[in-house]
Amino acid sequence: MIYDCVVVGAGAAGVTASHALAEAGVEHAVLERGVVGNTWATQRWDAFRLNTPGSMNVLLGAVGPHEYSSRDETVELLTRRAERLPVRTGTAVTAVRRVGDVLQVSTRDEELEARTLVIASGPKNVPLRPAAAVNLAPHLTSIDADDYRNPAALPDGGVMVVGGGQSGGQIAEDLVLGGRQVWWSTSRIGRYRAQYRGRALLDWHVDAGWWATPPEALPDPAAMRTATPLIASDGRDLGIPKLGRMGVNLVGRLAEVDGSRLAFAGDVNEFVAFGDQVAVTLEKVADDYIAAAGIEAPPPEPDDGRGPVDAPERPTLDLDRAGITTVIWCTGFGGDYAYLPEVGRDAYGFPVLDRSGAAADDPAIRFVGMPWQSTRASAILHGMPLDARRAVDGVTGMLVSA
Incomplete structure (x- = not known):
């Protein structure tokens, strides 16, 4: 047949x-x-x-x-x-x-x-890891985002979350809400406000046709490789500043792995500034649509997810000394x-x-x-x-x- x-x-x-x-x-x-x-x-x-x-x-x-x-x-x-x-x-x-x-x-x-x-x-x-991941000390628990289930399922001790995308941000939040001490190696990613001018910003963008944008309408094709801005479920905001204020330790982009010693680039507030810029750009999409359509919408709400944050540079971190026993790789999928x-x-x-x-x-x-x-x-x-x-x-x- x-x-x-x-x-x-x-x-x-x-x-x-x-x-x-x-x-x-x-x-x-x-x-x-x-x-x-x-x-x-x-x-x-x-x-x-x-x-x-x-x-x-x-x-x-x-x-x-x-x-x-x-x-x-x-x-x-x-x-x-x-x-x-x-x-x-x-x-x-x-x-x-x-x-x-x-x-x-x-x-x-x-x-x-x-x-x-x-x-x-x-x-x-298919989970992806950076090449340097193979250099992590074998006595540390090392899992990918798709293997993570809940805070209690991990060994006792602190947790290092590597990767600033959706999985990294949401898993870092889940861990800190579960009472774990969390370090987050962030990256350059936008921030998507959940609620804006009286409704979900996502819904404004649907009505504005933003989600229907075809690839050929982009001013730069490289934008197709840009990571999706951070947003939480249940209509909540999520971003580097929010997680920092919840108690997550922010350490910036991972630069090197040498056993239990990790080096970071110290660029947290650079990423925060980028996220804030993206948030404003996404708000403007809604504002422009509201104005063009003549919609009577409430004024913009204050944005309490903006930076900067208190993130002292930490060029290196000894995971053993910090009491970190688990590394979760949230570094993308293929x-x-x-x-x-x-x-x-x-x-x-x-x-x-x-x-x-x-x-x-x-x-x-x-x-x-x-x-x-x-x-x-x-x-x-x-x-x-x-x-x-x-x-x-x-x-x-x-x-x-x-």
Whole structure:
């Protein structure tokens, strides 16, 4: 049997793509290496919640506009959405290769043939560490962000969180709220205010079309590689100053690892200033939209998340002397595309796509959930329905012309 389409991955992108394929009448199968929503189920900590409200996550189904789904709620909602879809769990794809007019999809137990393929396995499911991480003393507990579950699960002692992105900031907050002594090696990242002028700033940006910005509208394409600004779940602010005031020790960018001795660049307030600048820029997007649309909105609220912060330079830190027993690497994730050896990759290891979301080397291979695939929102739940429809349009177009 030759399937019209095979979908790889049954997370949010895969389930959304499968729904779109079913609505278009395309015979297909969805192959998932674990369970539905596997990355959410296995690579998120216990207190994790989405940092976008239900108003931006309609693909999950029954979620209130101001609700922030927890890890388990997200998995449950995705599982419910997948109930009548042709999903095969526990079926990891090991290889894909073109054989004439079909794509041969190999799993551990069988080989399937498909006319088209939709890759929805996600761009952030393989933890990345800096090269210097191998120099960390072996007696220290060293884990990645996807292995962290809660403060009590870690050995006694202080915790060093390395990485200033979403995972690093949220895990540092979870740890300090859990009563742990925390050090945070921060990085250059923006700050996204949660509430602004009477509502979620995220919602203002949706209405303003900011999330719908296509890559070609950016003044500098390098902006596509900029980390997502820090924001917490439940409509709360999160940033370097907030965490510093909660008691997190701020040490700046990690520069060197030598056993239990770590060196830092001492650039915390440089990062704070950058975050404040981004916060103002994001506020202006809302202000400009409110003014242009003639909306009577409340005046801006005071921003209590601004810097500077009290962060004395600490060029070196001896983890043993400081009582730090655990290092959590929150230094980014990559995608696992080893099963696609024939697809061209960019300098960051991501498949090269054309503007329609197809692999540049093979238009029969489509993607959903990739960063900046069609808009700023492509890699978050808010943007996946659009890219799923575009992928299915490409699939049906190829099937008709075949």
